Amino acid sequence: MSTPNKQSAAAITVRAAEWHDPVAVSLRNAMETEMEIRYADRLADFLSKRQELPEALGVDAEAVAYVGVAHAGLPDTGEDLPVGHVALRWTGGDLELKRMYVAPSHRGKGVSTALLDASEWAASALGVRRIILQTGDRQPDAVRLYEREGYTRIPIFPPYEWMTFSICMEKVIDLA
Secondary structure (H helix, E strand, O other), X not given: OOOOOOOOOOEEEEEEOOOOOHHHHHHHHHHHHHHHHHOHHHXXXXXXXXXXXXXXXXXXXXXXXXXXXXXXXXXXXXXXXXXXEEEEEEEOOEEEEEEXXXXXXXXXXXHHHHHHHHHHHHHHHOOOOEEEEXXXXXXXXXXXXXXXXXXXXXXXXOOOOOOOOEEEEEEEOOOO
16 A cells, blocks of 8 residues: 655745746746636626727836746755746836736745745845735735735726726835
């Protein structure tokens, strides 16, 4: 009779990456697929009234200040799996948290907290005092995470005004 192997907990590390890095692109594509499914009815409604989504919803690589990819390293196997993504883009004098994503297999394992910590460190290193973000009402786990990590709600900011289901938040970063 065999017993299942018990794996050690994965060590999470976040490494800076380029916007066009294939691993980062793959994680963003997974996030976009998940969000398209989660908000399909709302996107269809919007597109029925307009030709296309606002260009400002995309991320211009030139505006990206930081990209972090979280890796789960399993000591027993030596595997190094990319399991999460986050980016910061310039918007005015603030940095906006974009494309925060954790692979479903690694949710609830500290990946999102590691990504937020890395983002806040990057913002602080850039001398930025505030990070803003937009998420949606169909992402209650994300909202709880952000609130737990010190983000507070703010009015919906451009270019998300048309997305009445948006939840916008900010966090003032300690530069010390």
